Structure formats: C-alpha cells, structure tokens
Amino acid sequence: MIAENVVEILLVEDNPQDVELTLRAFKKNNLSNRIHVAKDGAEALDFIFSNNTNNKILKFIMLDLKLPKISGIDVLRRIKSDESTKTIPVVILTSSKEEFDITECYKYGANSYIVKPVDFAKFTQAVSDLGLYWLLINQPPR
Incomplete structure (x- = not known):
C-alpha cells in the first residue's frame, strides 16, 4: 500500500510520445510525484474504481479525449x-480544439481544458505549469 502522503497523478494517454514528454516535463521541474499511466479509458476506470485507495490519494487526473476502448468524455x-x-480534479489535455468537445467536457465537470501545444518547449511548459498548479497551489477538499 502507498503511504498517505505520496501524491498520485493519473495520466490517461494512449500516445507513447506524449506520455514520455509529460513524464519528462514533471521530472525536469522536480515534480517527482508518483504517476500512474493508463493507456486507454477502460484501464483508467479500472485503476480508479478497482481499489478504493486509488481514488483517495489522486491529486488530479490528466485525461486525453481520443482514447481506445472508452472515450475520454x-x-x-x-x-x-x-x-x-x-x-478529483480532471484536466483535459488533448489535441482537440473542437467546440463540441470543449463544451461537453465542461458540461460533465472538467476542471480545465488544455489543447496540447505542438511545440515541444510549449508542451513541456504547459505540463509543468499544470503540475505546479494542481500539486502545489491548488487546495482540494480533504
């Protein structure tokens, strides 16, 4: 079992390159929090709901929309x-700029919607800023 004080982040992303960039951005900014990667929507839901301790220690979820098996929405x-x-704060981190996707995500309770920057440096900065905000600045309910 994981200690209560260990921060958990769930990254739901099917693109291995985006996973690698995200993990590298966290490491670069000394955000050494434990990150669990789910490669599709079904795996994410299994992680969240299969063990009640998982959802109690998640600080936030970074969720792509275009996922295999079960969609991000x-x-x-x-x-x-x-x-x-x-x-649990859910940050949508996706390449979709479609107004329908944005509207649906906020309708269903997304805490933030971020379009993945194509530029590596901007992507790294965006992920770093997300981590800093949700892990250090934001005060979630206990």
Whole structure:
C-alpha cells in the first residue's frame, strides 16, 4: 500500500510520445510525484474504481479525449458522476480544439481544458505549469 502522503497523478494517454514528454516535463521541474499511466479509458476506470485507495490519494487526473476502448468524455462522465471520485480534479489535455468537445467536457465537470501545444518547449511548459498548479497551489477538499 502507498503511504498517505505520496501524491498520485493519473495520466490517461494512449500516445507513447506524449506520455514520455509529460513524464519528462514533471521530472525536469522536480515534480517527482508518483504517476500512474493508463493507456486507454477502460484501464483508467479500472485503476480508479478497482481499489478504493486509488481514488483517495489522486491529486488530479490528466485525461486525453481520443482514447481506445472508452472515450475520454465517457471516462470524465463516469468520474464526475460517482460520489467517491467527483471531487478529483480532471484536466483535459488533448489535441482537440473542437467546440463540441470543449463544451461537453465542461458540461460533465472538467476542471480545465488544455489543447496540447505542438511545440515541444510549449508542451513541456504547459505540463509543468499544470503540475505546479494542481500539486502545489491548488487546495482540494480533504
């Protein structure tokens, strides 16, 4: 079992390059928090709901929308409709700029919607800023 004071981040991303860039950005900024990577929506939901301790220590979730098996919007809807997980911050980190996706995500309770920058330096900075905000600045309910 993981100690209560260890911060957990769930990264739901099917693109291995984006996973690597995200992990590198966290490491570069000394955010050495434990990150669990789920490669599709089904794996993310299994991680969140299979063991009750998982959702109690998650500080935030970074969620892509275009995922295999279960879409990011369906994952978001499930997280935000469950009493035990609805207060976990969910940040949408996706390449989609479609107004429909943005509207649907906020409708279902996304805490933030960020379009992945194409430029490596900007992507790294965006991920770093996300981590700093959700891990150090934000004060979630206990």
